[in-house]
Structure formats: structure tokens, C-alpha cells
Amino acid sequence: MREKVTGHLYLIPVPIDQNDNTSILLSKDKNIVEHLNYFVVENEKTARFHLGALNLHKPINQLHFEVIDQTKTQEDITSYLTPLLEGFDIGLLSESGCPAIADPGSKMVALAHQKNIRVIPMTGPSSIILALMASGLNGQQFKFHGYLPLEKEDRIKKIIAIENESSKYHETQIFIETPYRNQHIFNDLISKLQDKTKLCIALDMSSENEFILTKKIADWKKEVTPDLKNKPCVFLLQG
Structure with a gap:
């Protein structure tokens, strides 16, 4: 039996200035985001704003969002890994700058490593x-x-x-x-x-x-x- 392939966790940066709707992603990274349907984000409103600035070839309301903040339990965050374990990629976004640095997204990254899920950081500002x-x-x-x-x-x-x-x-x-x-x-x-x-x-x-x-x-x-x-x-x- 073939071993089940897990998805990748992409760490997607956004502008530091939360009012900036300029796309900061490299073209190769934007192409990856185009194909993502699952996102774990610090703030859904700002995540929608920044993803909208990318002019994705799909409606934002068709994307799946889970919020990770200081109120979420380990059990909550573990449940967010489900699409990854089923073979789907996930994008992780902070409210500002790079995710997982002084950011609750680091808990998601730690769990991904425990599950041998590949974590891929994208280039962006800190x-x-x-x-x-x-x-x-x-x-x-x-x-x-x-x-x-x-x-x-x-x-x-x-x-x-x-x-x-x-x-x-x-x-x-x-x-x-x-x-x-x-x-x-x-x-x-x-x-x-x-x-x-x-x-x-x-x-x-x-x-x-x-x-x-x-x-x-x-x-x-x-x-x-x-x-x-x-x-x-x-x-x-x-x-």
C-alpha cells in the first residue's frame, strides 16, 4: 500500500502596514497561493483583505479559513492540521509581516513538524x-x-x-x-x-x-x- 502523501504548510507573508494592499509576494509564491483553498490566519478580516490584493482567480468566499490566536487551544490547532493530513496544502498568514515570528502561528508550525509535514516559508518582510x-x-x-x-x-x-x-x-x-x-x-x-x-x-x-x-x-x-x-x-x- 502506498504511503499517504501529506500537504505542505506554506508560511505566507503580508505587508507590515495593515492598510497596505500592495502584493509583496514573489511571482513564484503568488502562483502557489493561487492553488490554495485552506488558510489558517491570525485575523480573518485582514487575511481576506491581503488575499484580495493578490487578485486571485477564485472568489475569496470560496476559501476555507480557520483563525489561530491566543485563545485557541492545542486541540483547536491540531484540528487545523486535518486538511494537511488529507493531502491538501494550507497557507498560514499573520496579521502583519511574516507568520510565526512573535505570532501565534508558531504553534501551528511546531505541530506540523511533529507530524512530519513539510513547512515552506515564503520570502517577505519582518x-x-x-x-x-x-x-x-x-x-x-x-x-x-x-x-x-x-x-x-x-x-x-x-x-x-x-x-x-x-x-x-x-x-x-x-x-x-x-x-x-x-x-x-x-x-x-x-x-x-x-x-x-x-x-x-x-x-x-x-x-x-x-x-x-x-x-x-x-x-x-x-x-x-x-x-x-x-x-x-x-x-x-x-x-
């Missing part, structure tokens, strides 16, 4: 990598921390710890925050980091309002604070 590229900080050694602790006391401890780690290993330390909390993070960084530490603020990546600036903390204290409120931001520091 705000984290773009910010590092533009920061002027160490791009040879770096660490991504995701989100810092919610409680202020724990957050301060984490900030001091990663600054010490950066100084010890000469690493760039990268983290992100929920947009409405950006200003609190910035204030903590300015007040707790050493004056010689470099801090990069990367706001609204890939949009017409993009802002990227790297300065020492001593210089940031003299600078007019950029408007961080409700804007996607990547923070990078190097001690």
Missing part, C-alpha cells in the same frame, strides 16, 4: 529584521525577547537584565510592545538605562510614516519624544 538592519546596532549577535513583563517592577528588572546581558556579550537586544503601552516602555528605558547605552526606536515600519532613530540614552533625554502612542514599534538597545 519588522524585527528591518529594524535591526536600519538600527546601526550589532547585526552579528542579537536576541529577540518578544514582549517585556506587564508589571512595572518586573519590567524594570528585565530592562536592567537585558542591558547587562547586552554589555557582557555585545549583543543587540530587541523587543516589542502592545502599541498603547509604548510610551510607558520608552519612559522606563530612558529613566533606567545607562546614558552610554544606545537605543533605537523603529515606528510604523514600511509605512509612509516610518520613523527610525538610534541615539545614546543621554541624547534621547535631550530629544523631543517621538509620538509612540498606538503605533507599532520595535525597540532595540545595545549596552
Whole structure:
């Protein structure tokens, strides 16, 4: 008896700016997406928007969508693998940028590997990598921390710890925050980091309002604070 062939899990990037309806896919990747009928997405509304921008040769309402977010259980995500196990390919989309990086889609990818399903990433933008590229900080050694602790006391401890780690290993330390909390993070960084530490603020990546600036903390204290409120931001520091 022939072994049953499983489908492939394609990791499909979308523009970082959620209002951008420009197709960013390479032509070879767009051809693959044309043939997909199953999608697992972080947000169905934005996924439909970005897939619509590709001008697919099929109605969007004929596609099958499953939503993967922080509320989904392991059992939910396991059920999303069913088409793959039946031989159908699936596309995985984040709400912004590349899926599975600081994104719940990583759980789907992990399960796919456990089931020996081939995972194929497509070329696309990551705000984290773009910010590092533009920061002027160490791009040879770096660490991504995701989100810092919610409680202020724990957050301060984490900030001091990663600054010490950066100084010890000469690493760039990268983290992100929920947009409405950006200003609190910035204030903590300015007040707790050493004056010689470099801090990069990367706001609204890939949009017409993009802002990227790297300065020492001593210089940031003299600078007019950029408007961080409700804007996607990547923070990078190097001690």
C-alpha cells in the first residue's frame, strides 16, 4: 500500500502596514497561493483583505479559513492540521509581516513538524529584521525577547537584565510592545538605562510614516519624544 502523501504548510507573508494592499509576494509564491483553498490566519478580516490584493482567480468566499490566536487551544490547532493530513496544502498568514515570528502561528508550525509535514516559508518582510538592519546596532549577535513583563517592577528588572546581558556579550537586544503601552516602555528605558547605552526606536515600519532613530540614552533625554502612542514599534538597545 502506498504511503499517504501529506500537504505542505506554506508560511505566507503580508505587508507590515495593515492598510497596505500592495502584493509583496514573489511571482513564484503568488502562483502557489493561487492553488490554495485552506488558510489558517491570525485575523480573518485582514487575511481576506491581503488575499484580495493578490487578485486571485477564485472568489475569496470560496476559501476555507480557520483563525489561530491566543485563545485557541492545542486541540483547536491540531484540528487545523486535518486538511494537511488529507493531502491538501494550507497557507498560514499573520496579521502583519511574516507568520510565526512573535505570532501565534508558531504553534501551528511546531505541530506540523511533529507530524512530519513539510513547512515552506515564503520570502517577505519582518519588522524585527528591518529594524535591526536600519538600527546601526550589532547585526552579528542579537536576541529577540518578544514582549517585556506587564508589571512595572518586573519590567524594570528585565530592562536592567537585558542591558547587562547586552554589555557582557555585545549583543543587540530587541523587543516589542502592545502599541498603547509604548510610551510607558520608552519612559522606563530612558529613566533606567545607562546614558552610554544606545537605543533605537523603529515606528510604523514600511509605512509612509516610518520613523527610525538610534541615539545614546543621554541624547534621547535631550530629544523631543517621538509620538509612540498606538503605533507599532520595535525597540532595540545595545549596552
